[in-house]
Amino acid sequence: MNILVCVKRVPDPAENEISVAPDGSDIRREDLVYSVNEWDNYAVEEALQIVEREGGSVTVVSMGPPEAEEIVRREMAMGANQGLLLSDAAFDGSDGLGTARILKAAVEKGAYDLVLTGAQADDGAAQVGGMLAALLDWPFASVVNRIEVMGNGTLRVGREIEGGSQEINDIEMPCVLSIQSGINEPRYVGIRGIRKVASVEIPVLGAAALGLPGDAVGAKGAKVRRIDYFVPEAGTGAEMLEGSIEEVADKIVELLKAKGGIR
């Protein structure tokens, strides 16, 4: 099975102190360090595990600035067979639909049975996976937390639904799945792993190579524009309960009963 996993380079909150720039246009970027989006890491791990069981190959693709190469390389250190970087000045400022168009062009250049994305990105809107499936006219399942290969081109996938319940669907390949964190335990990649793939060539494809018209992607093609970034003002209503553990517990029960939380 040939699997393509779409990954994104993001500033991870566990490695950064995120704050909003004074003009509200963006977060402060000057002291950021970047890594692979956490959900995407689960998607790559899942692809690797499927291929370990079923055979095939895993390709990792990222659309982003030239620096996104580092995260493609990191995922190759995890064990992905190929890496692909979609990078072009014309891609800058793409909205979700633009990103999905760029990824669609990359999917069509290969022969993939399955495309995985993360369920969402730390700095994203959880939209690219669904749009990519629609553009490809492939079936899509979101927030997938279990994948079982059934044979005859079908996957049985578990989805997390509201309230922690589980839903099981069969889905025909080729298809797109967006992967929920916790589906597996992604393997660790250290400096040693990265060094082992340091000299691997990662092809870079731009708009021309992907056959994308300049006005369909990037800032020009974007139909969604960010207006503002701000930290909401702290509201009122929070209440600190004081007293001994027993007293606090009693008060919580009282409050929950009063607000209809428990009967």
Added chain:
Amino acid sequence: MTPGWLVLFALIPLTGIGCFTWIMVRRAAPLLRGAPDPRLDHIPQRILLVLKYWLAQWRQPRYFLAGVLHIVVFFGFLILAARSIQLVVLPFAPEFDLPHWYGIVKDIAASAVLVAVVILAVRRAFFKPARYAVPERYGKDHTPEALLVLGLIATLMVSEGLFEASAPGAHVTFATLPWLFRQALAGSGERLLGGVNLAAYTVHDLTFFFFLCFLPFGKHFHVITSLPNVFFMRLRKGSVKPVVHGMTDAQLDSLQSFGVKKFEDFTWKQMLDFYSCVDCGRCSDRCPANRVKRPLSPRFISIKARDHAFERYPAFGKHAADGKPLIGSIYGEDEIWSCTTCGACEEECPVGIEYIDKIVDLRRGLVDDGAVPQSLQKPLSAIEKRGNPWGKLEKNRAAWTTGIGNGGVKLVEKGQTAGTLYFVDSITSYDARMQKIAQATARVLGVCGIDFAVIGKDEKDSGHDVRRFGEEMLFQSLKEQNSEAIRASEAKKIVVSDPHALNALRNDYADMPPVQHVSEVIAEALDEGRLALRPLSDSRKTYTYHDPCYLGRHNGTYDAPRQAIDGIPGLRRVEMEGNCRDRSFCCGGGGLMLFYEPDEEQRMGVVRVQQARAAGADVIVTACPYCLTNIEDAIKVAGFEGQMEAIDLVELVASQLPETRGEA
């Protein structure tokens, strides 16, 4: 003696020695395949170790009854060795005699050994000390093996005594075993005496050689291996073995595989450790992870590997083919991550078995295979990218210095230099609570008249626990960056407030200026009269000192912190007797252990707080930011909030500085 008997008495030793040689050659096979570890350095120091730990049985009395009884049996064996040799050759060289005084000594020794063996057997069979129990997941009880060996030793003593007692004209020492037998045999005919004599000799000869050949099949292998094991003991505490001995850091990239994954990846010395395990359970009895029911028992790290070695490399029959990965067959991942590297096990082991290096080597293998617990991956990645496990900004590393009076703290990042460098490390630089330790250290150093500077943004995590969690390459990178920054600071001396940083800079880094813990600086200043502390205004509280593992056990600094605390007039200090100094109980572990989510029934910190409580203490003084973190949490978990408190030594000292008005 008829020729028939002579042939038998020649055959028994020849067969015994033949078998024993064969078994030993087979036992040596895995060691020859093990990784290298050059340990023929510092011979005089090694001889001293043998004299102290092997001959003088230094660590035995730490468990008093078992220890004293072992010493009796040990010296009994040493004394009786000459007699045993004499007995073996006796049928062929009847004139070979030992001095008269030796006869007296060996009669006493044999009697003492028999008494000790009886007590040991009763203890094993009826009193069953808890540390000998074998939890179900580790297999069957080991009592039968212990009793069998005690039985063999008793047989040797009794048969030797009977032989002596029944020999015509032989001298027996008054009130010893042979003397008792002589009394019992008094009046027996010559024929009976001759029969007893021959039977006793035969039984002794057979038992002796059976026992010799039985030794390499179980825990009594230590009778043979403990001497070399102690001779080859680790000389430097606090250090961690290199990934591969004899390989430079730069060569590490060329390695196909890292760390220990299969049995043959262990060094020959690590294998010798497994052979030498006495199964005495002292390591696990002192292991904090075992105590709080984490899935780790150092004793079984050894026993499981020894049994694995015996199975793969049997004494008779073919060696098994390539071994399975150790993780998943004899060890579990959680077992290997459970260790805090506190060193309590190594401090206790009477035969000098090392555990930390094995745990680190196994972790290196796990890291190399990507099998790192999820809870540790983000902190490791943040350390790699930012130099601290929380992803805090580099430029805020010295933010704690704002608000310190007297012109603030000199910063190398601003081009300032000083004779002494205060290496702060991550937790003390960034954690809001632990920053108080940094501030207190700065004030105390100032009052002691020490001109010091702090690196600032170019200081990275010391990597102490990164290394001990098996991420050697990340450690190497941190070491290089810090070494560079320390050299650039031009400091002639380093002071730390974090014992983990102390241990890293002193024992993991190379060519660093001398490193001191702030408690040593304080003790020196008190000694030399450069520092005098104000009396406590509230002297109702009782204080106790908790030895941090990396200050105490790993670096031998026990007295300086106590001296510093006792330098405060009016302070009442008690010891957590039985759990202090080199028997200190780990707080729960530092560095990455703060992020690890162990499978345990209780927190180590809670056990420690209860020990302090039992000693009658209200205040636990520590000298490590991780200890403080864990103990402050544990006081809350244990339900002693408001009744007990924890404070760092340097905070306590800072509160009693002459010019300050605050009070602890």
